Amino acid sequence: TGIDEDGEEKDLREIENDLMEAFDFDQPELVSKLVLNRDKILWVTKWRRASEDPAARAAVEREMIAEGHRRMLMELRSREAADEGDLHRDRKMKVDLKDLALPTADNDDTTQGASNEMREGSLQPKRLVNLNNLVFEQGNHLMTNPSVKLPPGSTKRPFQGYEEIHVPAPSNKRNPNDPADMSTSEMPEWARIGFGKSSKLNRIQTKCYPSAFEDDGNMLICAPTGSGKTNVAMLAMLREIGKYRNPETGEIDLDAFKIVYIAPLKALVQEQVGNFGARLKVYGIKVAELTGDRQLTKQQIAETQVIVTTPEKWDVITRKATDLSYTNLVRLICIDEIHLLHDDRGPVLENIVSRTIRRCESTGDPVRIVGLSATLPNYRDVASFLRVDTTKDLFHFDGSFRPCPLKQEFIGVTDKKAIKQLKIMNDVCYAKVLDHVGKQNNQMLIFVHSRKETAKTARYIRDKLLEEETIGQILSSDAASREVLREEVEKGGITDQDLKDLMPYGIGIHHAGMSRLDRTSVEDTFSDGYLKVLVCTATLAWGVNLPAHTVIIKGTQIYSPEKGSWVELSPQDVLQMLGRAGRPQYDTYGEGIIITTQSEIQYYLSLLNQQLPIESQFISKLADSLNAEVVLGNIRTRDDAIEWLGYTYLYIRMLRSPGLYHVGAEYEGDERLELSG
Numbered sequence: 001t002g003i004d005e006d007g008e009e010k011d012l013r014e015i016e017n018d019l020m021e022a023f024d025f026d027q028p029e030l031v032s033k034l035v036l037n038r039d040k041i042l043w044v045t046k047w048r049r050a051s052e053d054p055a056a057r058a059a060v061e062r063e064m065i066a067e068g069h070r071r072m073l074m075e076l077r078s079r080e081a082a083d084e085g086d087l088h089r090d091r092k093m094k095v096d097l098k099d100l101a102l103p104t105a106d107n108d109d110t111t112q113g114a115s116n117e118m119r120e121g122s123l124q125p126k127r128l129v130n131l132n133n134l135v136f137e138q139g140n141h142l143m144t145n146p147s148v149k150l151p152p153g154s155t156k157r158p159f160q161g162y163e164e165i166h167v168p169a170p171s172n173k174r175n176p177n178d179p180a181d182m183s184t185s186e187m188p189e190w191a192r193i194g195f196g197k198s199s200k201l202n203r204i205q206t207k208c209y210p211s212a213f214e215d216d217g218n219m220l221i222c223a224p225t226g227s228g229k230t231n232v233a234m235l236a237m238l239r240e241i242g243k244y245r246n247p248e249t250g251e252i253d254l255d256a257f258k259i260v261y262i263a264p265l266k267a268l269v270q271e272q273v274g275n276f277g278a279r280l281k282v283y284g285i286k287v288a289e290l291t292g293d294r295q296l297t298k299q300q301i302a303e304t305q306v307i308v309t310t311p312e313k314w315d316v317i318t319r320k321a322t323d324l325s326y327t328n329l330v331r332l333i334c335i336d337e338i339h340l341l342h343d344d345r346g347p348v349l350e351n352i353v354s355r356t357i358r359r360c361e362s363t364g365d366p367v368r369i370v371g372l373s374a375t376l377p378n379y380r381d382v383a384s385f386l387r388v389d390t391t392k393d394l395f396h397f398d399g400s401f402r403p404c405p406l407k408q409e410f411i412g413v414t415d416k417k418a419i420k421q422l423k424i425m426n427d428v429c430y431a432k433v434l435d436h437v438g439k440q441n442n443q444m445l446i447f448v449h450s451r452k453e454t455a456k457t458a459r460y461i462r463d464k465l466l467e468e469e470t471i472g473q474i475l476s477s478d479a480a481s482r483e484v485l486r487e488e489v490e491k492g493g494i495t496d497q498d499l500k501d502l503m504p505y506g507i508g509i510h511h512a513g514m515s516r517l518d519r520t521s522v523e524d525t526f527s528d529g530y531l532k533v534l535v536c537t538a539t540l541a542w543g544v545n546l547p548a549h550t551v552i553i554k555g556t557q558i559y560s561p562e563k564g565s566w567v568e569l570s571p572q573d574v575l576q577m578l579g580r581a582g583r584p585q586y587d588t589y590g591e592g593i594i595i596t597t598q599s600e601i602q603y604y605l606s607l608l609n610q611q612l613p614i615e616s617q618f619i620s621k622l623a624d625s626l627n628a629e630v631v632l633g634n635i636r637t638r639d640d641a642i643e644w645l646g647y648t649y650l651y652i653r654m655l656r657s658p659g660l661y662h663v664g665a666e667y668e669g670d671e672r673l674e675l676s677g
Helices: 012-022 028-036 038-049 054-066 070-084 108-120 189-195 203-214 229-243 266-283 298-303 311-319 338-342 346-363 379-385 418-439 451-467 479-491 497-505 516-527 539-543 571-578 598-608 618-632 638-645 649-656
Strands: 155-159 162-167 219-222 258-262 287-290 306-309 330-335 368-373 394-396 406-413 444-447 507-510 533-536 550-554 557-560 565-568 590-597
Touching (some): 012 028, 028 038, 189 229, 189 266, 203 219, 203 229, 229 258, 258 311, 266 287, 346 618, 379 394, 406 418, 418 451, 418 550, 418 590, 451 497, 451 507, 479 516, 497 516, 507 516, 539 571, 550 571, 571 590, 571 598, 590 598, 618 638, 618 649
Parallel strands (some): 219 368, 258 306, 406 590, 550 590
Antiparallel strands (some): 155 162, 162 406
16 A cells, blocks of 8 residues: 555555565566556555445545546446447457448438437447557657668668668669750749749659649659759749739739748758749748748738648638638648658648638639658658649659668667667767768768767767777868868857867867857858868757768757657658768769667668658648637538548558558458548
């Protein structure tokens, strides 16, 4: 019990120790589960024991409410009511979402009667759906690929404490049947200006040009990071702008349209505002950022034609049914990184797309959706969700279209102890620095996942280089280069003590906690080639375009304050970091090295070899999303709700993988289920 011999209450740690003793220190997971659910165990037991005595049960219920357990009590009562209604079922069964009674033409009257009875509260639903049972616990780390097929030429080598898998860079050879890169001179003269000094489009843009600039269909472009997808969005924008341009005078009706560009991070939003703003300024078009940090007044919105925003912000704006003045003018929505459907933030994208498409159908106002994505295996599912014509507006480009093809190395640490894992990871980083920087004279970025870790890792590498007397291989033999680094430290005004210690050895650190001056100094000396190794956090991958021949991701776990535990890096972060591998103007290929644990290696192999299907995370936010649509007035009846579900990515994935979403064979004979094409 929770009371000691003196009748005083024991603290939680003591109870935990007693439980561990009771289980002979053999069941730590069970003990932590019992401790975590102690309130449920206590009150459910009390409530069940009082089932025969109404007065005792009433007393227990009052006590539960007083202790703040009203929700637990409501759940117990509803379960008991379901049992009394002879609805016995296995409580652990994961019930599917589609198990809803749909009205049909034959039973309209009975359905009407039933719904009236339900409103009066006299009839329970046939089945209750516990949405929590259907949520993917792994979130964006969901792994649905049972085995990875590696490209030919891949090799595996075991070492003490870890193993390495090498995947060769894909061939960058051009298909002789591919059309030549299109010259920008073939574009209309007014549109050419938007591409500045570029004389031609690249392979990807050339292939997408007819759909993007000469047609109005929804599009999906899947291509590797850094391959020029943003310019395809630019072509679609120019197509839209052209509709409001007077061909005789060249004037553009700036009040007749709005374009929305959705990017997943504020850093990317700011980058695109700068990019599009400079290129569209010549047309008199104003580009503005709209995020949680930066609000726009009605006047500013009226003067802005291109709004660059985050998914969450645009979701909030389209939820506010009161101010439709400018959302009604939106004619084009470009969604960058749409593969984030797989992420915890995916439900927001599903909301935006389903709301946009339903609104188009109900009002008749055309809104074009252009999705930009990394390469993914089930791109056809995403295309179906965006209502893309797969015969002409779906474009999928594999890793060979990367401006600098990526040679991949996966290092799986086999040791289970955290302290040994860290030592192995540090030693692997040192070995790779010697190989890539020392022998091959390449530059290297090492990504770590906390600010403190940047200096720790950099110091470990420097100390080991000094200890093994290999520092000469890293430091440039050129005395002038060494002098530049020394001067940068002494006269450059560097304030970070760690950076001062490391920079003379050709090693730098970079994170958001450093002063702007220090960061700029590191960026400049690295891009000029004086710094050979840069240990940094993910902010460098998102905010600054600073490529290197080799990129190492040291460890794949990052601390999540929301969850209060260590979680795996998001796939988006991994792709973005490896996007920095390879400098197109100097290298024929880049090298990406991921150091992770043995258990996670298959996930990253799948992710980076286009074998990780994008799944829907919509169920985790289904109740919130449904409520939002009800408040907007988009859903008024149960039929509306079912129809709305048909517009989601969840619906498409449920049809494609019924087993994964718990809508398996047991529902095939259920006549109450309907499928709308």
